[in-house]
Amino acid sequence: MIGDVHLLLTDSQGRVLFGRRANTGYEDGAYHLPSGxxxxxxxxxxALVREAKEEIGVTIDPAAVGFAHIMHNSASGGRVAFFFRVELWEGEPSNMEPDKCDDxxxxxxxxxxxxxIPYCREALHHIAADRRFSIYGW
Known part of the structure; x- marks a missing residue:
């Protein structure tokens, strides 16, 4: 089973940062959370701390990571996606992977x-409703 991490980097206005996929061959043009x-x-x-540095150039203290949601997704025969919210970080978010992200x-x-990406949208609806667990695509 594949494990994924997803970052809800949240600013002081409550907005969440997304990147627009490009040149990946999967859902190009769709906005998605920094993930891996x-x-x-x-x-x-x-993994979340590493992906944040690699994809958007921010440094996250592991103590600042808050659990938001877990989703069991049927894609690729079964995946578990962990969603975490972070409100404090160091650095200015920037596109560190312009070959995979264009905005x-x-x-x-x-x-x-x-x-x-549909599963991400659904997970965000669950997070907004404070539901900590969901199943997608089964």
Missing amino acids: HLEAGESVVA LAWFDFEALSDRM
């Missing part, structure tokens, strides 16, 4: 982009 796969021997929090944008939960 767990690596062998890595905790979900360590960074802040969105309110009430005004998300029309173009998002």
